[in-house]
Amino acid sequence: MEDLTIEITKEMAGERVDKAVSSIDGDWSRSQISNWVKEGAVKVNGETVKPNYKVRLQDIIIVTPPELEELDVVPEDLNLEIVYEDEDVLVVNKPKGMVVHPAPGHAKGTLVNGLMHHCTDLSGINGVVRPGIVHRIDKDTSGLLMVAKNDAAHASLVDQLVKKTVTRKYVALVHGHIPHDKGTIQAPIARDPKERQNMAIVDKGKHAVTHFRVLERFGNFTLVECRLETGRTHQIRVHMKYIGFPLVGDPKYGPKKTMDIGGQALHAEVIGFNHPRTNEYMEFSAEPPAEFAELLESLRDKD
Structure with missing residues (x-):
């Protein structure tokens, strides 16, 4: 992988070096860049710096990506x-x-x-x-x-x-009481310009469409089925947050006060496609795991 040379512009001046570099190349996360800075693979004006170094106008940064480890x-x-x-x-x-x-x-x-x-x-x-x-x-x-x-x-x-002919249906438990029974979220998704490890709704992002319908309501929580029309990274998680109903347990996009269930309450329940050889449509389903079902039961008991 070739070295990357960056000259700091007026707009970038004052940012941490790890943030500045990750904003230039979206394929590298901020934490990855931070590690490279610590390892000396990122130099500013020929010198090693710390990840919290604030870049200055006309600084020259050279990134030398380490050789990828063969897995x-x-x-x-x-x-x-x-x-x-x-x-x-x-x-x-x-x-x-x-x-x-x-x-x-x-x-x-x-x-x-x-x-x-x-x-x-x-x-x-x-x-x-x-x-x-x-x-x-x-x-x-x-x-x-x-x-x-x-x-x-x-x-x-x-x-x-x-061609968007694959059926992909998910069940998700979200925060909040969704008043309407169904809806469609159409909002473009791309890397969050402020936090490169996250995705976000960005005007010039990739086209993304999620259809949802309410399956059950539990006071301040709602169980929904989400059908993907497109398949962007973190699409359901980002879209549901965007309309004000973030996923329960989601460490990236959920509220600070959410249930500690080891990650988002999201399950890919249905997959359907045309068989590559016979062209016959095939559809399969799988119930959510036991801990998901137990969570729903506990909410039903409280209602």
Whole structure:
């Protein structure tokens, strides 16, 4: 990866160096840049600085990204719940707390590690770290994912995602009493310019549409079904916060006073697609995990 040279402009002057660099390149998070500053991979006017260094007009910053660590993806028996499988595709019910594919800091225990133990025939389009992975859900979101077992199936499923013909329905518990029974949120999503590790509603962001309907109300909480028309990063979490009903337990987008349930109350309940070989429409569903169901029961008891 080539070095990046940045000259500080009037608009950037006064910002912390880690924030200034991460705002220039959206592929690098602020925490990642901060670590690089500490390691001496980011220099200002040829000198090493601390992450809280405030950049000045005409400072020259040179970023030398460290060589990416080669990840050795090891098959692991993770007792995955396979909902459906044939020679082309499989549908897996990912548990809450499991990362989808290996990355620095998450080399083991990911869905990909488990898939590689379960079967050896996975598509290679996304390389050795993400074999078979067509789409993702967040670590602390549970639920259904479709996985491609060969490149032809992978191409077909991606094409269906692009054409918005894949059915993806989630159930989410949100803060607040939603008065209307259904609605559509259409608001563009991009990296939050103020906090690069978060997503936000940004005027020039990517087109994003979420349809929702109320399933049940519990006083100051509402259970909703969200159907994705597009699939942006953190889309449901960002959209529900945007209309004033953030997800319960969400550490990024939820209110400061939320339930401590180990992450957002969000479950990918339904996935539907046309089979890559037969073109037959197939749809699968999985009930929310036990802790999600228990949370709902506790709210019902309080009503």
